[in-house]
Amino acid sequence: MLSVAEAQARILADLVPTGPELVSLAESWGRIAVADIAARLDNPPADMSAMDGYAVRAEDCAPGNVLSLVGEGPAGHPFPGRVGSGETVRLYTGSVVPQGADAILIQENARQDAERVTVAATPGVGQHIRRRGQDFARGEMVVPAGRALTARDIGLVAAANHAWVAVRRRPVVVILSTGDEIALPGDPIAPGGIANSNTPMLAALVRACGGEPVMLPAARDTAPDIARLAQGIETADLLLTVGGASVGRYDLVQQGLERIGLTVDFWKIAMRPGKPLMHGRIGRVPVLGLPGNPVAALVCGLIFALPAIRALAGHQERCLPEDRAILGGDLPENDRRADYLRATLSRVPDGSLVATAFDRQDSAMLHILASSQALILRPPFAPPARAGESCRVVRLDTLSI
Numbered sequence: 001m002l003s004v005a006e007a008q009a010r011i012l013a014d015l016v017p018t019g020p021e022l023v024s025l026a027e028s029w030g031r032i033a034v035a036d037i038a039a040r041l042d043n044p045p046a047d048m049s050a051m052d053g054y055a056v057r058a059e060d061c062a063p064g065n066v067l068s069l070v071g072e073g074p075a076g077h078p079f080p081g082r083v084g085s086g087e088t089v090r091l092y093t094g095s096v097v098p099q100g101a102d103a104i105l106i107q108e109n110a111r112q113d114a115e116r117v118t119v120a121a122t123p124g125v126g127q128h129i130r131r132r133g134q135d136f137a138r139g140e141m142v143v144p145a146g147r148a149l150t151a152r153d154i155g156l157v158a159a160a161n162h163a164w165v166a167v168r169r170r171p172v173v174v175i176l177s178t179g180d181e182i183a184l185p186g187d188p189i190a191p192g193g194i195a196n197s198n199t200p201m202l203a204a205l206v207r208a209c210g211g212e213p214v215m216l217p218a219a220r221d222t223a224p225d226i227a228r229l230a231q232g233i234e235t236a237d238l239l240l241t242v243g244g245a246s247v248g249r250y251d252l253v254q255q256g257l258e259r260i261g262l263t264v265d266f267w268k269i270a271m272r273p274g275k276p277l278m279h280g281r282i283g284r285v286p287v288l289g290l291p292g293n294p295v296a297a298l299v300c301g302l303i304f305a306l307p308a309i310r311a312l313a314g315h316q317e318r319c320l321p322e323d324r325a326i327l328g329g330d331l332p333e334n335d336r337r338a339d340y341l342r343a344t345l346s347r348v349p350d351g352s353l354v355a356t357a358f359d360r361q362d363s364a365m366l367h368i369l370a371s372s373q374a375l376i377l378r379p380p381f382a383p384p385a386r387a388g389e390s391c392r393v394v395r396l397d398t399l400s401i
């Protein structure tokens with residue numbers, strides 16, 4: 001059986017990011033910039049006043065001096081002339097500083113009487129002037145290719161005078177659950193039936209990774225039905241199947257998809273939950289076969305589908321980051337499968353994070369999964385661990401997934 005790291009590497013090996021599309025800035029949050037974005041103007045576009053006050057020549061501003069007011073230049077209406085010796089121009093925050101002036105006398109330090117302005121305190125040369133291009137200059141790269149755009153980036157790109165931005169298309173991820181027992185949530189459930197939790201849960205995961213989920217109806221446990229539902233998959237970026245991956249007589253995902261050209265790369269990994277994970281391709285479309293037990297589906301989704309979708313979406317950071325915590329309870333020796341234990345997190349007074357595994361780790365228990373704040377990672381053949389020892393965790397509480 002493959003290790004988790006080998007399986008991740010093989011899944012990620014030949015994934016190509018999606019192509020570009022243009023979106024308006026308001027739609028660009030979280031999207032990946034395709035190319036470097038360069039400023040189309042200087043910011044500020046001219047020397048600007050940072051305060052309400054008067055454009056002056058600092059050398060004219062000994063306390064008690066009287067300057068003659070020759071005009072005003074409100075924001076958006078630059079004063080067309082020059083500030084000569086002994087002169088001043090009324091300005092406001094965001095006004096262009098007229099030629100000849102080299103400082104702003106803030107209005108708190110001046111007294112205006114009709115066309116005469118008396119100086120109360122001397123400004124330093126350049127004081128309260130924002131210099132042209134001091135934030136960024138025309139042609140300067142403000143956002144590098146490959147960056148996931150934040151609200152701050154969007155403000156910057158807008159200030160750089162772009163109305164839209166080229167980002168990577170959201171990868172289309174098709175989700176196909178299988179099983180005769182699967183019913184639509186909310187529908188009447190037949191005897192032996194179960195509500196489909198995996199499809200909506202994985203659709204939410206896909207969205208959170210920057211993908212566009214397509215939820216197919218659940219396939220019956222027959223190879224032809226699985227093949228029928230997956231027809232037309234060529235236009236998708238990734239197929240996620242759920243269930244039907246194990247060794248049971250009705251676990252037919254592989255057989256079904258082989259009818260439409262599936263070639264299998266691997267099937268089975270050394271991981272719990274998630275042993276029967278499958279990876280392959282139908283034509284150019286990568287396929288991940290997730291186990292049907294909902295906890296296994298979600299944990300494999302986080303460890304394998306999330307990095308794949310992020311890679312397709314163009315993210316540079318693919319796998320979830322690991323943190324360290326202190327064990328809140330003893331753990332037994334581990335077998336040959338890497339374990340991902342559902343756990344709560346708390347903090348002890350010195351601020352350290354404490355991870356405590358739930359007693360029940362059944363991979364069908366969604367309530368415990370939803371209550372978990374972390375997964376404790378136990379490598380294959382890990383020796384018994386005592387409370388207070390350090391452990392590796394993947395945090396779920398900070399993920400918003």
Ligand SMILES: Nc1nc2c(c(=O)[nH]1)N[C@H]1C(S)=C(S)[C@@H](COP(=O)(O)OP(=O)(O)OC[C@H]3O[C@@H](n4cnc5c(N)ncnc54)[C@H](O)[C@@H]3O)O[C@H]1N2
Pocket residue numbers: 177178179181182194195196197198199242243244245246247248251273274275276290291292293294296363
């Ligand atoms: N003899 C063996 N049996 C099993 C093995 C094994 O190695 N030998 N592996 C176990 C492991 S590990 C897992 S995980 C499961 C995975 O099985 P499948 O991927 O074939 O999943 P199913 O049999 O289709 O379903 C398992 C379980 O999950 C429920 N399920 C499936 N899909 C959904 C859904 N969309 N929403 C809600 N619940 C779903 C299904 O009803 C089953 O209860 O196999 C073990 N068996």
Ligand code: MOO
Pocket residue numbers: 271272273274275276291293295296363
């Ligand atoms: O992947 Mo399975 O969840 O170990 O039962």
